[in-house]
Amino acid sequence: ETVLTQSPGTLSLSPGERATLSCRASQSVSSSYLAWYQQKPGQPPRLLIYGASSRATGIPDRFSGSGSGTDFTLTISRLEPEDFAVYYCQQYSSSPFTWTFGQGTKVEIK
Amino acid sequence: QLQLQESGPGLVKPSETLSLTCTVSGGSISSSSYYWGWIRQPPGKGLEWIGTIYNSGSTSYNPSLKSRVTISEDASENQFSLSLNSVTAADTAVYYCAFMIFGVVTHWGQGTLVTVSS
Numbered sequence: 001e002t003v004l005t006q007s008p009g010t011l012s013l014s015p016g017e018r019a020t021l022s023c024r025a026s027q028s029v030s031s032s033y034l035a036w037y038q039q040k041p042g043q044p045p046r047l048l049i050y051g052a053s054s055r056a057t058g059i060p061d062r063f064s065g066s067g068s069g070t071d072f073t074l075t076i077s078r079l080e081p082e083d084f085a086v087y088y089c090q091q092y093s094s095s096p097f098t099w100t101f102g103q104g105t106k107v108e109i110k
Numbered sequence: 111q112l113q114l115q116e117s118g119p120g121l122v123k124p125s126e127t128l129s130l131t132c133t134v135s136g137g138s139i140s141s142s143s144y145y146w147g148w149i150r151q152p153p154g155k156g157l158e159w160i161g162t163i164y165n166s167g168s169t170s171y172n173p174s175l176k177s178r179v180t181i182s183e184d185a186s187e188n189q190f191s192l193s194l195n196s197v198t199a200a201d202t203a204v205y206y207c208a209f210m211i212f213g214v215v216t217h218w219g220q221g222t223l224v225t226v227s228s
Binding site for chain 1 (some may be wrong): 134147149156157158159162170173174210212213214215216218220221227
């Protein structure tokens with residue numbers, strides 16, 4: 001079973017700064033099936049990035065994803081006030097059929 | 111527009127069975143291309159995949175929960191359901207139903223908090 005480890009656990013930044021979030025897999029993951037989500041308090045997660053680097057519908061271009069193999073990154077180029085939230089990476093495997101989430105990175109206002 | 115809505119008891123006693131239903135609107139659960147699942151989130155913690163139903167009845171479950179979980183569908187009502195037996199306090203969580211396609215969750219229900227307590 002693939003384990004996803006996100007770092008850091010918490011990122012303290014100011015609006016306008018760049019945020020770099022890491023997601024490391026315990027074994028190689030298909031880039032086609034690596035996604036990132038944003039979650040705000042009291043809300044379900046929202047899909048940001050799929051296929052490691054493709055933005056979901058309506059997601060601003062300040063969000064970008066990159067990586068392959070076991071190392072993936074979500075970058076927020078300039079933090080807006082509404083970007084302070086918790087971010088999760090997620091991978092899907094068809095063999096065995098499993099879905100796995102990382103433990104999350106909280107981006108908080110410094 | 112696809113919408114999902116969870117329903118079920120908010121309080122379950124220890125050792126009993128947690129049962130939730132997800133009602134889908136704006137799409138048919140019978141489509142062979144679609145995957146429907148359950149994901150949970152304990153208070154203040156991260157997301158955990160519980161299981162998925164697809165291809166009109168095939169299922170796959172998280173190995174850590176497999177012995178206690180059943181996901182089923184009712185195509186006539188356009189609903190799918192979660193049953194988790196022998197619950198403990200560790201099963202207290204917000205339970206989300208979800209639409210999954212191409213390996214990602216594109217649509218989520220609003221979530222329902224289920225508390226396990228006597």
